Amino acid sequence: MKQHITLFTDILPEEQERMRICFNAREETFRSGETIMEYAGTMQKIGVILYGRAVLYCCDTDGDENMIDELNKEAVFGEPFLLPSDSQHYYVVAAEETRAMFIDYEHVIKRCENACHHHSQMVSNLLQLTALQSRQQMERIYVLSRSTTRQKILSYLNALSAEKQSDTVRIPMSYTSLAQYLSVDRSAMTRELKNLEEEQIIEKNGRNILVRKYRLQI
Template sequence: MSQITLFTDILPEEQERMRVCFQTKEMIFQNGETIMEYSHSMNEIGLILSGRAVLYCCDEAGNQYLIDELKKDAVFGEPFLLPADSQHYYVNAEEETKVMFIDYKHVIKRCENACHHHSQMVSNLLQMTALQSRQQMNRIYVLSRSTTREKILAYLKSLSAEAHSQDLRLPMSYTALAQYLSVDRSAMTRELKCLEKEGVLKKEGRNIYLH
């Protein structure tokens, strides 16, 4: 399931036809630009073609939380996370990012030809939604740990299990990781140094090896 993308098992020529049928549009966003602000309209699905973006949540008090990192082939939009009235969700580009926007109504409404590639895309979306739900459950488990140390270890172990390796490359900066884990950056840095001294891990920049 982890290898599923929006166009898995859809031929390139079929993809081109779908771009026309689904009224897709492609846009490029620079670092710091807002790609999408969530509402209740569910008009569009976004697909990252290149670059990197982050999904943020802002509560009523103005506190900002990092919800998810979005890389190539990641999808986002209201259908994947129904926004709460008291919270504001938005996606920001973290570098130059190219995005394809797809009209959501065209995805859920079958065309008259009942094309195979349309059914395949819907199947891919369902599998990607299931994968995102699993990733969110993993994050809930990590955040439920009671100490900064336990959160770090739970997160690194989940990365290791996903990569099937003890050689890890953090997918985000340490500042972003502290936001993701909802911990103080300085406290996280201290814990990482302690874990390194204890021989639990070895760290070189964003490269980490778990012993």
């Protein structure tokens, strides 16, 4: 099984404490609806969700707001993962009470005089997380490129099943958020999920879904 990578993978607790001082780490708690971070045009800081849930949004020049990603515990965000363009405004908003830690990007890329192990390990983890997020963004582009609501739902469930290596998956967000994430109408998505249940392609219990792959056609 693949190792679950976080910013602190293979960094001992005592090293994490030294890292917080070395990297000038700061923690802050946000209420639901509060803006956690607005992206700048340059790579300035990295954020880590310590607990809670947040959403990354993008607002274009027409003022249209689009959900880009949902961020849960240990999720990493910031300009290094999605360098904003001048025509789009990216920002992270707390979906519930959320605590985040912030690290200046400059402290990560500049080696300290001691060349400590935890610094090198964090850079390695950061590179792996960047590659992982790039892959996830490509998978979402594929899902969004599907022409119908049904195809988008099935492509998303198939990708989630492959990621979890299980036919039973749990939608990691509300169905309202999922509709926004898939860029489909909420009512249309609900009808299509019901159709998929009636056709016995999926079995739904709340946000838990069993995907019968032998009947899956995308």
